Amino acid sequence: xxxxxxLVACYLQSIxxxxxxxxxxxxxxxxxxxxxxxxxxxxxxxxxxxxxxxLPAVYILYDSPFWSGAFLWVIFAVxxxxxxxxxxxxxxxx
Numbered sequence: 124x125x126x127x128x129x130l131v132a133c134y135l136q137s138i139x140x141x142x143x144x145x146x147x148x149x150x151x152x153x154x155x156x157x158x159x160x161x162x163x164x165x166x167x168x169x170x171x172x173x174x175x176x177x178l179p180a181v182y183i184l185y186d187s188p189f190w191s192g193a194f195l196w197v198i199f200a201v202x203x204x205x206x207x208x209x210x211x212x213x214x215x216x217x
Contacts, residue, residue, distance in 0.1 A: 184191045 180194075184194055
């Protein structure tokens with residue numbers, strides 16, 4: 124697979140007047156500190172988002188059978204809606 128990627132990269136580099144996103148990515152050189160900082164920032168943002176979205180479930184849904192059941196019914200309804208929409212889109216074309 125690496126040889127196929129190398130062939131594509133060589134081909135894209137042989138066409139200098141056409142700017143493509145893949146050729147730009149092949150030639151992109153980022154310093155390692157930028158990559159490390161971006162990865163750390165992304166991980167921090169995902170952790171904060173996960174904590175913020177889990178707090179309502181812990182404090183509201185865990186203690187209340189009514190809200191826990193309502194939440195499960197909403198999730199069930201959304202999954203049925205999405206599944207039905209998928210089947211209508213896929214089998215409606217045939």
